[in-house]
Amino acid sequence: MRIPCPYCGSRDSSEFSYRSDAAPVRPAADAPVSAFHDYVYLRKNPAGLIREHWYHASGCRQWLVVERDTVTHIIEGASLAQGVAR
């Protein structure tokens, strides 16, 4: 499987490490504990397109948001997480 790293180009997936669903956002410091619980533990697990965090550990060390279809495993694209978050 290959991941199109926006920085390094199309690279083998073995260079990357997977984290999880990119949707959850860390709550603000004053948010209740329950919000942190949801952030850490609750995931949607959709059948279809999902945006995920992958880390190009053996490459540019950038965190990416990778769009992947969980049904077909087709990777639709990837962007720098830093750009997405900003």
Place this chain on the structure above:
Amino acid sequence: MSRLATGGLIDRSHPLSFSFDGKPFTGYAGDTLASALIANGIRLIGRSFKYHRRRGLLTAGGEEPNGIVTIGSGAYAEPNTRATTAWLYEGLEAQSQNRWPNLAFDALAVNQWLAPIFVAGFYYKTFMWPAALWEKLYEPLIRRAAGLGALSALPDPDQYDRMHAFCDLLVIGGGPAGLAAALTAGRSGCRVIIASDDAQLGGRLLSERQEINGREGRDWAAEIEGELTSLDNVTVLPRTQIFGVYDGQEYGAVERRIDHLRASNGKPRQRLWKIHARSAILATGAIERPLVFGGNDRPGVMMASAISTYLNRFAAVPGQRAAIFTSTDSGWQTAADLVHAGVNVAAVIDSRTALPARARELAGAGVECLSNAVVQDAHGRSLRRITIGLEGSRTRTLDVDLLGISGGWNPSIGLASNLGAKPSWSDRLSTFLMEGGPADLHPVGSAAGHFSLAEALRDGAQVAGRIVENLTGQAPSLPQWRCDDEATDSAPLWHIEHRTKAFVDFQHDVTADDVSLAAREGFVSVEHLKRYTTLGMATDQGKTSQVNGHALLAAATGKSISEAGTIRSRPPYLPVTIGALAGHHREASYRPRRLTAAHHWAAARGATFTDAGLWRRARWFARPGERDWTETVYREAEAVRSGVGVCDVSTLGKIEVHGPDAGTLLDRLYINTFSSLAIGKARYGVMLREDGIVLDDGTVTRFDEDRFYLTTTTANAGKVMQHIDFARQVIWPELDVQAASVSEQWSTYAVAGPKSRDVLQSVLSGIDLSDAVLPFMGAREFRWRGKPARIFRVSFSGERAYEVCVVASLGEALMEALFEAGDRYGIIPYGTETQTLLRIEKGHAAGPELNGQTSAADLGLGRMMSKKKDFIGRALSERPAMASPERPTLVGIKATAKGQKLPAGAHLMVDKGAATPANNQGWISSVTYSPALDHWIGIAFIKNGPARLGERLRIYDPVRGNEGIVEICSPIFVDPEGKRVRG
């Protein structure tokens, strides 16, 4: 000998000697083991899996279920090799399998008379009671009786290689359709890889007598192969089996480099290819379908296409008097091939009512042509006679020693279902096709149901043309060829009335009766049938049996074949040796090794090394005369406490964090505060995961307002780097801060002991190391031998200690300098065991304590958690269960009896009371003998531990049988006031 005097693709000037079951034979270059055995008149090749029935060759290709042998001997022995795809080489040794005492007389052949026991699901029915006997008696017996070849159990002496490749078009298969496709795309300039499991390209053209453009098909194929080889943008991979289709348009392949030569000359035996292809063409051809009648497994019953292959390609004659039983037009071609080769053909028995046009030609050659007839039973240990069922329930017999069978053609579409697509049934062709497979994998030719040569050539060129047009935007001109249109009609024939066993899956001994029994017992889906009868689960993965089995199941359950469906196939399509998959990742090269800059210095000093992740670390430095490692380690520990020792700690993770917001980021990463850290100071810090569990610990040093340096444990160096990058790139991208790993750039040495400063001062003569300038937790930068260097006054041992960092290229030089200067102070090197002993004496947490289950409070570090700021893990640490005093918390324990050892990993129970979960008070994480105290000590996690000092607990260690009483105490055993570390 059963070899034709002329013809075939064998080199009669190049004889090869080989042996089968110890008997010597001769074949020719170009032979497979199978064709050479046939040419030598050998019909019996193996014994079947369950009934130990006599079996001969059924096919001439990779789908072979019967001709499974062990090739080679000793460490080179490779069991379960298909004789049909093993190329003959000088000195090849082959052994038959699954027989005892020998192939001709097999004691376990008695199994076939016990057949009523060995029906489908016999394991589940027969060996149910008493259950205790399963493991000790039944399973070992079954494993011995129902086996294939045995592994040598010796290390594989061969080498294996690995290649990665990229192409625009991968053509899987080198038959006519594959050649047409590769040529079309190759001429257009696309990057093409064509892989064929055969030694030369041509596929069926090598086995048949077809003509293209008025030339023999095999000559045409050789010419196309020549043109492909001459094109720079085309890679031809003969002897290469594509075994799997993977996500992201990736294809796995094994190239058999020297299996046909055996003499390796140091070259790799096989090469594993990972091919990334923008598109692929599946030109894998089709596999002929057996017919299911009584005794259809007897040696001498052979696929019609295999007979043609043996005759035309290998000039090997599999019998003297033949008959053909067919429901296809292609079966008649084999009859013509036999006649052409001068073999006596007694009859062609066609189940269809109308005979094809060429029947007249064969009748003219003296062949009896029977329509509306079937073969019901085959007789003889090796085939001698067949019973033919004619119209109106009449039967007659015919004496033959060779029966060619042809029940239709199944496109080889297994690879196309690897990613989950389901084949669909074609009523028109009476076979499964892959129509909804991966969008970038295109079946062509026979694999797409285009069974005639003319159609296959046209289809291959057209599909390749469309692919090229998609890739380049330009339609290429399609090559065209002339050839006779052959008749390819067939009518499926699933059921034949029979009296004796009729086999569906030859390799796993699944009969037609087993399939109907399974259906009667309720196993009515193809997936249930597979698991219950093991149909299609042998090493051939049901290439000849699957469709017949599913058709019979459909009939038994009253469904259409389309409704019953068929199964999907998983990689590998054909067996792949583990050696090829492992490649060079074995023994010393199993995984990469990381060596510190002073590794060879340590090795020369007699270090014993241990693995720390990928790193090799010195464990201890034994001296001549030391009894065992404990003596060494106790000596090293005492030397550090009384003098000075050096430990290579270069494996610790090292990270630079720079930028105006560096302090802010570190405050959010660690539980304690770093934005207030003074320049030139180091501080111990703990990081949590967001769920409140400790991730890692280490020191953070500030060298400038915006420049920090932090260390991690050896194990977590990569994980912490990733964590920091996530925090600064994803959680808080607004922070102006950069981070970089410098683990490889610095070499670090811990110099520990009361005399450490004296040694360092003489090595670093220009630097003031006085306590006023460099107090405990002080740090400074300097240059050593013209290169940047750093010194930190931090301690893991509880003694006055320093960590000195130099650029890795000077690491060994610094080690040498330290020992030169330290000689008069009695300096010693120490390893990880002594480091552990010293840190346990000080109650410092390390790997066994940071085990992914402990919180900061569990480690006794709860008070380090800042209440004034947010940090990763703060919120979830506040959950009631995480803050409960009932959580096991870090304490010290000590042995209560002289000489009593403590076992790490043991649980601790209340002193009086049963060993029950309710009485479980915690566990022991780390232990050591303490030379300073002369008894065993340890670190333990005890419920509410710090409030229970002085209490006694009982060791519970049932697996290892340790017993004893420990006393809970402070975890700081040596110098609790911390005077020594401050000097």
